[in-house]
Amino acid sequence: MASQEMEQLVRREYKQGFVTDIESDTAPPGLNEDVIRFISAKKEEPQWMLDWRLAAFEQWKTMAEPDWAHVDFPQVDFQAVSYYSAPKSSEDRPKSLDEVDPKLLETYEKLGIPLHERAALAGVAMDMVFDSVSVTTTFKEQLGEAGVIFCSISEAIREYPDLIKQYLGSVVPVADNFYTALNSAVFSDGSFVFVPKGVTCPMELSTYFRINAENTGQFERTLIICEDNAQVSYLEGCTAPMRDENQLHAAVVELVALENADIKYSTVQNWYPGDEEGKGGIYNFVTKRGECRGDNSKISWTQVETGSAVTWKYPSCVLKGKNSVGEFYSVAVTNNMQQADTGTKMIHIGEGSRSTIISKGISAGRSDQSYRGLVKILPGAKGARNFTQCDSLLIGDQCGAHTFPYQEIGNSTAQVEHEATTSKIGEDQLFYCRQRGISEEDAVNMIVNGFCKDVFKELPMEFAVEAEALLNVSLEGAVG
Amino acid sequence: MSLAEFTDQWLSAVTPQISEGPGWLTDLRQGAVEQFAVLGLPHARLENWKYTDVKALAKRNFSLPGTANASADVESLVNKSSLGLDAIRLVFVDGVFSESASTLGDLPAGVQVLPLAKNANAAKPVLGQVAAANFSGFTALNLAGWQDGVLIDLAANAVLEQPVYLQFVATEQENPVLVQPRILIKAGTHAQATIVEHYAGVEEAANLTNVVTEVDLADGANITHYKLQQESAKQYHIASMHIQQKRDSRFTSHNVCLGGKLARQDIQVELSGEGAEVNLNGLYLGNGRQHLDNHTLVNHNAPHTNSNEDYKGILNDRSRGVFNGRAVVHKDAQKIEAHQSNANLLLSDKAEIDTKPELEIYADDVKCSHGSTTGQLDENALFALRSRGLGEEMARGLLTLAFANEVIDRIEIPAVHDRLEDAVAGRLPEKFNLKGLV
Numbered sequence: 001m002a003s004q005e006m007e008q009l010v011r012r013e014y015k016q017g018f019v020t021d022i023e024s025d026t027a028p029p030g031l032n033e034d035v036i037r038f039i040s041a042k043k044e045e046p047q048w049m050l051d052w053r054l055a056a057f058e059q060w061k062t063m064a065e066p067d068w069a070h071v072d073f074p075q076v077d078f079q080a081v082s083y084y085s086a087p088k089s090s091e092d093r094p095k096s097l098d099e100v101d102p103k104l105l106e107t108y109e110k111l112g113i114p115l116h117e118r119a120a121l122a123g124v125a126m127d128m129v130f131d132s133v134s135v136t137t138t139f140k141e142q143l144g145e146a147g148v149i150f151c152s153i154s155e156a157i158r159e160y161p162d163l164i165k166q167y168l169g170s171v172v173p174v175a176d177n178f179y180t181a182l183n184s185a186v187f188s189d190g191s192f193v194f195v196p197k198g199v200t201c202p203m204e205l206s207t208y209f210r211i212n213a214e215n216t217g218q219f220e221r222t223l224i225i226c227e228d229n230a231q232v233s234y235l236e237g238c239t240a241p242m243r244d245e246n247q248l249h250a251a252v253v254e255l256v257a258l259e260n261a262d263i264k265y266s267t268v269q270n271w272y273p274g275d276e277e278g279k280g281g282i283y284n285f286v287t288k289r290g291e292c293r294g295d296n297s298k299i300s301w302t303q304v305e306t307g308s309a310v311t312w313k314y315p316s317c318v319l320k321g322k323n324s325v326g327e328f329y330s331v332a333v334t335n336n337m338q339q340a341d342t343g344t345k346m347i348h349i350g351e352g353s354r355s356t357i358i359s360k361g362i363s364a365g366r367s368d369q370s371y372r373g374l375v376k377i378l379p380g381a382k383g384a385r386n387f388t389q390c391d392s393l394l395i396g397d398q399c400g401a402h403t404f405p406y407q408e409i410g411n412s413t414a415q416v417e418h419e420a421t422t423s424k425i426g427e428d429q430l431f432y433c434r435q436r437g438i439s440e441e442d443a444v445n446m447i448v449n450g451f452c453k454d455v456f457k458e459l460p461m462e463f464a465v466e467a468e469a470l471l472n473v474s475l476e477g478a479v480g
Numbered sequence: 481m482s483l484a485e486f487t488d489q490w491l492s493a494v495t496p497q498i499s500e501g502p503g504w505l506t507d508l509r510q511g512a513v514e515q516f517a518v519l520g521l522p523h524a525r526l527e528n529w530k531y532t533d534v535k536a537l538a539k540r541n542f543s544l545p546g547t548a549n550a551s552a553d554v555e556s557l558v559n560k561s562s563l564g565l566d567a568i569r570l571v572f573v574d575g576v577f578s579e580s581a582s583t584l585g586d587l588p589a590g591v592q593v594l595p596l597a598k599n600a601n602a603a604k605p606v607l608g609q610v611a612a613a614n615f616s617g618f619t620a621l622n623l624a625g626w627q628d629g630v631l632i633d634l635a636a637n638a639v640l641e642q643p644v645y646l647q648f649v650a651t652e653q654e655n656p657v658l659v660q661p662r663i664l665i666k667a668g669t670h671a672q673a674t675i676v677e678h679y680a681g682v683e684e685a686a687n688l689t690n691v692v693t694e695v696d697l698a699d700g701a702n703i704t705h706y707k708l709q710q711e712s713a714k715q716y717h718i719a720s721m722h723i724q725q726k727r728d729s730r731f732t733s734h735n736v737c738l739g740g741k742l743a744r745q746d747i748q749v750e751l752s753g754e755g756a757e758v759n760l761n762g763l764y765l766g767n768g769r770q771h772l773d774n775h776t777l778v779n780h781n782a783p784h785t786n787s788n789e790d791y792k793g794i795l796n797d798r799s800r801g802v803f804n805g806r807a808v809v810h811k812d813a814q815k816i817e818a819h820q821s822n823a824n825l826l827l828s829d830k831a832e833i834d835t836k837p838e839l840e841i842y843a844d845d846v847k848c849s850h851g852s853t854t855g856q857l858d859e860n861a862l863f864a865l866r867s868r869g870l871g872e873e874m875a876r877g878l879l880t881l882a883f884a885n886e887v888i889d890r891i892e893i894p895a896v897h898d899r900l901e902d903a904v905a906g907r908l909p910e911k912f913n914l915k916g917l918v
Contacts, residue, residue: 379829394844403839407852412826415855422841422848
């Protein structure tokens with residue numbers, strides 16, 4: 001490739017970087033009981049929820065940040081972060097798109113997602129999270145007919161307190177780690193999905209998250225419950241505007257699958273990764289965990305991670321039910337100065353439980369990426385089975401790719417396989433493509449997409465297309 | 481009581497050793513004492529000791545071994561546990577060199593094999609050069625208080641045809657003793673040698689062996705190292721081996737870990753010259769409540785370096801196996817091949833294996849892979865044997881032995897190979913009924 005062209009590609013700026021000027025209703029920076037009371041009051045929460053938050057805050061104060069991950073970033077000053085921000089219009093929520101702030105719509109426009117068209121075309125209901133408050137919810141009626149509850153977590157706390165009390169924090173305990181305690185204290189919004197017995201959710205549920213206000217961390221809380229024989233597929237995608245200061249993002253996602261239930265959770269994560277010198281970018285410290293409580297239940301995580309300056313994320317499955325199934329499919333791309341420490345945990349408790357882990361990591365630029373995974377087979381998990389494959393592709397000689405797979409096996413009938421490879425793009429593969437008149441950039445894209453195919457085929461169709469495009473964009477300028 | 485509180489107790493156990501020997505050594509030992517005071521004994525919060533808890537060990541009181549016991553009993557014990565090699569043989573009883581039991585023979589020109597306690601000054605250029613004192617609390621403790629050992633010094637182009645057989649024999653002591661051997665191997669350019677480190681002893685021996693081995697390979701040197709650990713089921717065995725490799729050198733390690741109540745082996749390899757290659761073969765077989773931990777670390781510091789690792793584990797009863805293989809490819813170390821494989825068989829529902837094959841890569845022109853499997857025997861292979869009239873258990877036994885043999889068959893010294901195959905067969909469950917077949 002001509003070096004000039006290369007230069008251009010390398011200097012390409014984050015396409016989705018812009019700031020919408022909306023007057024935010026923002027809490028002052030800092031974290032104390034008053035801020036938590038403020039958030040809780042803003043959300044019009046009942047007393048028990050406030051108490052829960054305050055208890056979490058007490059726990060958090062006694063905890064220390066985890067330091068075992070293979071990432072390096074300046075200490076976060078938790079007192080400099082503002083923990084709440086909502087678009088001004090939250091006082092009187094828009095009932096339809098017409099009532100939505102035109103500036104908001106403009107933002108979506110720039111992102112290339114004309115809400116009404118796209119939602120209709122794709123047949124997807126969008127629970128839009130713009131900063132911390134759900135602004136608009138579509139297709140709600142259709143879901144209501146099926147008996148599916150799909151709303152913001154704040155609404156669920158007010159409308160379905162019994163479900164929240166029963167399930168919130170039951171998969172990821174408040175004090176699971178430093179960031180879950182923090183999230184439990186200050187979470188501002190997120191999604192709640194409840195699929196009752198025997199119901200297959202009529203459409204794929206999708207949420208678009210987007211951080212907007214300056215200096216505001218976003219603390220989402222998502223809870224998905226699938227009762228016996230129920231089924232749901234949930235899609236989550238993120239983009240964030242360009243910003244110089246690091247933004248903190250500490251989400252918690254909990255999934256509960258009862259007997260024969262099937263939950264599929266897909267993520268495309270494209271938070272702002274920082275510029276090529278590593279300035280700015282999102283800190284993404286996420287705890288995602290699903291529990292297969294019922295027999296024959298299934299939880300499947302699929303993620304495409306291209307964004308964030310620092311990622312710390314391990315979507316996990318606790319396989320309690322007999323013959324329950326856990327899956328983890330991941331593509332992670334890091335470029336420039338990005339750092340990612342990501343992977344999964346599969347905890348086999350139930351007899352005959354099975355899990356599959358396919359992880360594809362691509363490191364370019366001066367980025368550092370680690371796969372960190374745990375497969376734990378308890379003595380009671382007779383006949384448990386795990387297959388793990390994690391491959392890394394290195395582009396350029398300044399990046400790092402690491403694998404830390406933990407396997408703890410306490411059962412002689414279990415079968416656990418792990419394989420990993422690390423290599424660069426084969427010269428012969430590149431040559432083969434070039435020789436047929438395909439440009440180097442296209443050839444690399446083809447090879448990388450082929451490398452990730454096992455994961456992309458798990459994504460819902462419209463996401464798969466987006467993911468491929470995203471991958472190409474993320475790697476632009478990395479190849480030469 | 482926390483581990484830290486035992487630090488002083490452990491230090492006082494090695495104190496008499498510190499002032500032994502020449503001044504430079506005392507200084508070195510004193511430095512190690514300070515390191516140990518900082519490090520203490522490893523605890524489970526350290527990533528490298530996550531699965532191996534030495535708390536129970538830390539609480540024990542070990543004293544220092546006295547002079548070599550030369551009774552007739554010991555002599556017969558030494559002969560009984562010997563591998564019967566045609567070799568240059570050095571015998572250590574509870575860590576103390578036994579001249580009468582050893583046969584140094586005639587060494588070829590350029591080769592020195594020296595018991596360490598009496599030849600401390602000869603070790604000055606080598607001691608502590610490859611093994612960092614602060615690698616772990618145990619390495620610091622060894623440097624502070626090693627009692628005896630050996631220096632094997634090979635001049636350039638020296639070729640030692642006979643293996644060097646280092647036989648460590650443990651006896652039963654009223655008060656369990658802390659045995660700290662130091663093994664130093666220095667191979668000049670293109671020098672070649674084979675070294676066999678062997679640990680065995682009486683069944684009642686309940687001592688702690690804390691050994692550190694340093695191997696320094698100059699350009700083109702070729703060393704084959706055997707480590708056969710057959711300590712009693714009451715012994716504690718902590719070992720770390722550190723290897724420094726220069727250009728085009730080659731190091732092959734066969735590490736067979738059968739004994740010990742708690743055994744921990746660390747192997748650290750620094751591939752620091754182009755063309756250097758290391759091969760690590762390992763087998764661990766646990767019975768009863770044994771805890772067997774193997775940690776390997778290969779640092780690819782230079783381009784064009786290769787590493788191959790194959791460790792196999794068989795765990796029975798309530799035994800627990802730990803494997804941690806780590807390969808690091810450093811910046812600018814291009815054209816690397818690093819392969820790692822760890823396979824485990826669990827023979828009992830109470831047995832456990834914790835395995836972690838790690839890759840850490842900071843260069844792009846590499847071919848690295850690792851694989852790890854834990855599972856059962858191949859059902860098709862079992863069927864094939866059953867269809868030929870073998871009983872189920874015997875068929876399982878044969879296949880299990882064949883699994884172990886993949887490692888044992890790489891052993892090139894026939895006497896060692898045969899002894900080990902017997903030893904492994906003997907340690908497999910009786911129901912397999914392998915007697916007479918091997």
